[in-house]
Amino acid sequence: MRERRESRFQGGGNLVAMSKVLWISGGRVIDPANNRDESGDVFAVDGRVVSSLSEEQKSAARRIDAGGLVVCPGFVDIHVHLREPGQTHKENIASGTRAAAAGGFTTVVCMPNTEPPADNAGTIQFIKDAIARDAVVNVYPTGCITVGRQGERLAPTGSLKRAGVVAITDDGDCVQNNEIMRRAVEYAKMFDICVMDHCQDAALTEGSVMNEGANSIRFGLGGWPNSAEDIIVSRNVILSSYSGAHIHLQHITSAYAVDIIRRAKQRGIRITAEASPHHISLTDDLLKTYDVNYKMNPPLRTEEDRQALISGLLDGTLDCIATDHAPHTDYEKDREFDYAPFGIIGLETALAVCLQTLVVAGKCDLPFLVSLLTNKPAKVLKLDAGTLSPGAMADITIFDPEREWTANPDDYQSRSVNSPWNGQQLRGKVAQTIVAGEIVWSGESASKMA
Amino acid sequence: MTSTGTWTHKDFISIEDITRDELEILFKLASSFKQTLGRSQKKLPSLRGKTLVNLFMEPSTRTRVSFEIAASRLSADSIFISASASSLVKGETLRDTARNIVALNADLLVMRHSAPGSSLYLSKIIDIPVINAGDGAHAHPTQALLDCFTLRERWGSDFSGKKVTILGDILFSRVARSNIWALQKLGAKVTLVGPSTLVPEYFSAMGVEVSHDLKRALVDTDALMLLRIQHERQTSTHFPSLREYTSMFGLNAMRASWLKPGTIIMHPGPINRGVEIDSKLADSDHSVILEQVTNGIICRMAVLYLCASAVNPVSREEVI
Ligand SMILES: [Zn+2]
Numbered sequence: 087m088r089e090r091r092e093s094r095f096q097g098g099g100n101l102v103a104m105s106k107v108l109w110i111s112g113g114r115v116i117d118p119a120n121n122r123d124e125s126g127d128v129f130a131v132d133g134r135v136v137s138s139l140s141e142e143q144k145s146a147a148r149r150i151d152a153g154g155l156v157v158c159p160g161f162v163d164i165h166v167h168l169r170e171p172g173q174t175h176k177e178n179i180a181s182g183t184r185a186a187a188a189g190g191f192t193t194v195v196c197m198p199n200t201e202p203p204a205d206n207a208g209t210i211q212f213i214k215d216a217i218a219r220d221a222v223v224n225v226y227p228t229g230c231i232t233v234g235r236q237g238e239r240l241a242p243t244g245s246l247k248r249a250g251v252v253a254i255t256d257d258g259d260c261v262q263n264n265e266i267m268r269r270a271v272e273y274a275k276m277f278d279i280c281v282m283d284h285c286q287d288a289a290l291t292e293g294s295v296m297n298e299g300a301n302s303i304r305f306g307l308g309g310w311p312n313s314a315e316d317i318i319v320s321r322n323v324i325l326s327s328y329s330g331a332h333i334h335l336q337h338i339t340s341a342y343a344v345d346i347i348r349r350a351k352q353r354g355i356r357i358t359a360e361a362s363p364h365h366i367s368l369t370d371d372l373l374k375t376y377d378v379n380y381k382m383n384p385p386l387r388t389e390e391d392r393q394a395l396i397s398g399l400l401d402g403t404l405d406c407i408a409t410d411h412a413p414h415t416d417y418e419k420d421r422e423f424d425y426a427p428f429g430i431i432g433l434e435t436a437l438a439v440c441l442q443t444l445v446v447a448g449k450c451d452l453p454f455l456v457s458l459l460t461n462k463p464a465k466v467l468k469l470d471a472g473t474l475s476p477g478a479m480a481d482i483t484i485f486d487p488e489r490e491w492t493a494n495p496d497d498y499q500s501r502s503v504n505s506p507w508n509g510q511q512l513r514g515k516v517a518q519t520i521v522a523g524e525i526v527w528s529g530e531s532a533s534k535m536a
Numbered sequence: 537m538t539s540t541g542t543w544t545h546k547d548f549i550s551i552e553d554i555t556r557d558e559l560e561i562l563f564k565l566a567s568s569f570k571q572t573l574g575r576s577q578k579k580l581p582s583l584r585g586k587t588l589v590n591l592f593m594e595p596s597t598r599t600r601v602s603f604e605i606a607a608s609r610l611s612a613d614s615i616f617i618s619a620s621a622s623s624l625v626k627g628e629t630l631r632d633t634a635r636n637i638v639a640l641n642a643d644l645l646v647m648r649h650s651a652p653g654s655s656l657y658l659s660k661i662i663d664i665p666v667i668n669a670g671d672g673a674h675a676h677p678t679q680a681l682l683d684c685f686t687l688r689e690r691w692g693s694d695f696s697g698k699k700v701t702i703l704g705d706i707l708f709s710r711v712a713r714s715n716i717w718a719l720q721k722l723g724a725k726v727t728l729v730g731p732s733t734l735v736p737e738y739f740s741a742m743g744v745e746v747s748h749d750l751k752r753a754l755v756d757t758d759a760l761m762l763l764r765i766q767h768e769r770q771t772s773t774h775f776p777s778l779r780e781y782t783s784m785f786g787l788n789a790m791r792a793s794w795l796k797p798g799t800i801i802m803h804p805g806p807i808n809r810g811v812e813i814d815s816k817l818a819d820s821d822h823s824v825i826l827e828q829v830t831n832g833i834i835c836r837m838a839v840l841y842l843c844a845s846a847v848n849p850v851s852r853e854e855v856i
């Protein structure tokens with residue numbers, strides 16, 4: 087894709103020193119897009135995957151011994167907040183993409199709820215310039231559905247697409263007006279661009295800060311009913327059904343919503359959906375401590391919902407995992423629970439959390455989890471990523487599924503530390519992250535930009 | 537002479553965290569305060585030289601005054617800080633406000649706040665005792681203490697076999713939540729009654745019975761706690777009008793006739809006469825509403841005393 091090359095080669099200053107030939111040997115190679123799971127080698131020449139090397143290339147290759155490690159396509163996260171422009175005290179493209187690299191993500195899709203919101207081609211160009219200058223992994227921007235994310239007037243979808251967005255979304259907010267949403271998806275369909283929606287009925291969630299249920303009642307916190315998500319998911323299924331437009335449902339949390347999506351897909355409706363590592367691993371029981379790192383939008387739900395999300399991932403109802411990496415500084419987050427902003431960071435812990443929740447817990451095998459993090463999210467937005475096919479960009483993640491480590495906020499690459507896993511012992515760590523044949527993360531230290 | 541038994545809590549945040557034995561310690565101390573002080577204005581020297589800060593992020597005259605009197609009876613000084621006077625309105629965080637209060641050599645902090653969990657949050661930040669005087673809809677533990685103390689004076693220390701009905705806006709009520717924990721720990725059965733939107737079924741997970749049938753709830757109850765009904769922003773979508781509430785759930789003479797003789801009627805105040813209760817009933821012999829106010833002072837004295845001594849053990853001779 088054009089934008090992708092631009093971002094890589096315009097920012098090529100950091101790539102000058104790369105080895106032209108890369109030979110990753112002896113790992114367990116998992117490439118779900120090609121049904122590959124075997125011990126073997128992966129090769130790259132000039133930033134692209136090749137099926138073999140000549141003897142001459144082998145002798146010139148930079149060799150990485152991946153013995154005992156998993157070698158797979160770089161992870162793809164279609165839902166991150168990099169906060170640039172306007173909120174760079176929380177995160178910026180340099181720090182956010184270093185966090186991505188540390189978590190094994192080589193491609194991320196950033197949300198447009200920046201300041202100003204990315205609702206015009208000029209702001210998209212500003213973001214692309216910052217990506218070209220500062221990003222250590224591939225970044226694709228998204229644009230807003232409506233002007234200023236106000237839900238009232240359509241943003242210029244065509245110009246946004248021309249400027250390089252891969253989807254439109256008002257993420258953080260949800261378009262409430264059904265007429266506006268109807269026109270948005272009909273209009274977007276003309277450009278074959280996906281509309282991603284943050285499914286939340288605002289009237290049902292006024293004053294809501296956690297899942298509505300026995301726990302919100304007990305803790306006295308404002309309850310956020312599942313129906314607030316279910317209703318908008320249904321609305322979007324209906325609008326997609328009538329228009330044929332592709333609507334992607336962001337961070338699904340409710341068991342009922344999973345069921346609605348499952349039935350919509352059975353009917354052939356063009357709906358895709360994602361689940362986050364925190365919603366598949368944590369429940370609202372944890373809010374007993376009023377720890378603000380359990381405050382996110384949408385909220386942590388019940389065990390029943392959590393299990394429904396996992397089932398949805400397993401049977402393909404939910405297409406992929408996306409982190410909703412949402413950085414906030416400690417001084418913003420460190421408030422009374424009601425006043426703290428929603429959201430947690432997730433890029434650096436996603437692999438370990440998903441390994442524990444899905445693979446160690448026996449829900450799926452390792453190749454299936456890798457697919458949820460690679461070719462499946464790439465497919466949702468038709469991104470040129472997530473595979474080790476010959477000719478593909480050499481975006482590769484090497485990880486140790488058994489390696490234990492402590493999530494220490496001091497070690498995070500993100501500028502923010504708002505994570506519920508702070509201080510916890512996790513299992514599964516990225517050893518090396520490679521973007522276009524260039525190592526951008528190797529265990530303990532990120533590749534620093536000049 | 538009073539023993540502080542095994543009281544170990546620096547803070548008093550929620551009845552949920554307090555054991556039945558600890559409730560006994562509180563009640564026994566409150567009883568001895570009541571006997572010693574009677575209705576006199578006599579002071580005890582127990583907390584002489586200590587300073588209590590009443591940090592009220594949400595206005596409340598009666599709870600604040602009750603804590604001030606309790607502190608004064610224990611010879612502590614108290615300082616009142618309101619949200620409008622504090623730096624919080626200028627954007628200072630609660631953490632910074634609390635640290636400043638500690639730096640002023642405060643010994644105890646009593647806080648009322650609209651945000652649930654804020655007292656717990658504060659107790660983790662500062663070393664001096666934090667006493668929850670109401671945090672949003674979560675808890676109002678000293679109110680539950682005084683309610684149960686009032687019942688205990690009539691029923692004795694074991695509430696087994698007693699049924700207590702709480703009527704009204706339970707959803708937004710910290711008083712209801714704290715009483716649900718306290719009453720059940722003391723052995724009572726608790727029934728919640730009111731409109732389905734204000735008494736959601738989820739409450740049954742706390743071990744109580746949820747009912748929307750006023751008559752069935754009232755006929756066999758031993759005590760009835762009424763809660764103040766408000767028809768303000770937060771509840772405006774939850775029921776049609778105060779008039780509708782009164783006609784469906786207000787306690788009037790006819791409904792009071794369903795009660796067993798001797799049923800105790802309680803209200804945490806301030807009363808909406810003519811809304812949740814008929815004016816005459818509020819003044820009747822059934823009603824212990826004014827006694828609740830008096831008991832509030834001695835229960836708060838017990839909390840202040842025990843939490844202060846958990847930080848700085850006070851010798852027993854100083855008590856009583
Ligand atoms: Zn969102």
